[in-house]
Amino acid sequence: MxxxxxxxxxxxxxxxxxxxxxxxxxxxxxxxxxxxxxxxxxxxxxxxxxxxxxxxxxxxxxxxxxxxxxxxxxxxxxxxxxxxxxxxxxxxxxxxxxxxxxxxxxxxxxxxxxxxxxxxxxxxxxxxxxxxxxxxxxxxxxxxxxxxxxxxxxxxxxxxxxxxxxxxxxxxxxxxxxxxxxxxxxxxxxxxxxxxxxxxxxxxxxxxxxxIDQSRFADKMLACRVTLTKNHETAIRMLEDWGFKSVNGGPEFEGSFIGAERLRFLTSISHYANHIQKLNIS
CATH class of the missing domain: 3.40.50.300 (P-loop containing nucleotide triphosphate hydrolases)
Known part of the structure; x- marks a missing residue:
């Protein structure tokens, strides 16, 4: 072409x-x-x-x-x-x-x-x-x-x-x-x-x-649940920018993103690693 x-x-x-x-x-x-x-x-x-x-x-x-x-x-x-x-x-x-x-x-x-x-x-x-x-x-x-x-x-x-x-x-x-x-x-x-x-x-x-080989996850929606150790304001703002919502108003957040963005998401959230109790992506 x-x-x-x-x-x-x-x-x-x-x-x-x-x-x-x-x-x-x-x-x-x-x-x-x-x-x-x-x-x-x-x-x-x-x-x-x-x-x-x-x-x-x-x-x-x-x-x-x-x-x-x-x-x-x-x-x-x-x-x-x-x-x-x-x-x-x-x-x-x-x-x-x-x-x-x-x-x-x-x-x-x-x-x-x-x-x-x-x-x-x-x-x-x-x-x-x-x-x-x-x-x-x-x-x-x-x-x-x-x-x-x-x-x-x-x-x-x-x-x-x-x-x-x-x-x-x-x-x-x-x-x-x-x-x-x-x-x-x-x-x-x-x-x-x-x-x-x-x-x-x-x-x-x-x-x-x-x-290179294309990732098989690129077009898949990945569900994610993040539990913070406390209500850390900056971490919460980052999660909300990604469209995450608090579960029952607590430090646990749910959201999703496409597989093509998983590396960028993990890079963003790694800045708050000391404030994360649990992270699950499925």
């Missing part, structure tokens, strides 16, 4: 992408990882046809500079930072649905609702006036509503709260069979349960390209 050979991109005399070779096949779910300045965002923008380049690059067997409109109709894209869109929410939804053959206003509304965003209550708000999390949810809904063949996301969950992240990951899990994914992230552990391949970049080069 994407074929790259000896791809080089310079800004001035500085090489940002340096002789990259990469092939993305149908069904690949790639974590594109690496430190700041590794070239991840530049590679994504080049694939999307935003930059001139040297070397060979084909998306759906077409040149993204020459056939950009046709290519972008088959791609869903969520940028790292929300763009300065000068429309209100209703105008943006209508515009996005109108330029995609597979999208519709109803589909975007549904995807947004599944992410916890009620578009109907925000239709008149300027996009720029939305909170960071609301912008991110709307951009994700616009991308998923297109039913893309390739989904490209640059740090897509950066502004989402725990419950929003879980809804977002569940959306990706539901799309896995039909959609090829390229997910850029600083940390592979955040998306490890969604992917089947890791591509690591550094100094504009691909330094690792490895296939």
């Amino acid at each position: 994407i074929k790259i050979k000896n791809l080089t991109k310079k800004f001035g005399n500085t090489p940002i992408l340096d002789s990259i070779d990469l092939t993305v096949n149908r069904g690949d779910r790639i974590a594109l990882i690496g430190p700041n300045g590794a070239g991840k965002t530049t590679l994504i923008r080049t694939i999307l046809g935003q930059y001139m380049f040297n070397g060979e690059l084909a998306v759906f067997d077409k040149n993204p500079r020459h056939d950009r409109v046709e290519i972008l109709d088959r791609i869903g894209y969520v940028p790292q930072l929300p763009p300065p869109i000068q429309m209100n929410v209703a105008e943006l939804v209508k515009f996005s649905a109108g330029i995609s053959r597979k999208s519709s206003v109803d589909a975007i509304y549904q995807k947004a609702a599944e992410l916890g965003l009620d578009i109907g209550k925000n239709v008149k708000k300027p996009f720029q006036k939305l909170s960071g999390g609301m912008k991110q949810k709307l951009l994700i809904a616009l991308a998923l509503g297109r039913q893309p063949d390739i989904l490209i996301m640059d740090e897509p969950a950066a502004n989402l709260d725990p419950q929003g992240r879980q809804a977002f990951l569940l959306q990706l899990i539901r799309s896995m069979e039909k959609t090829t994914m390229l997910l850029s992230s600083h940390r592979v552990d955040e998306i490890i349960n969604l992917i089947n391949r890791i591509v690591e970049m550094d100094y504009g080069r691909v330094v690792q390209d490895e296939r």
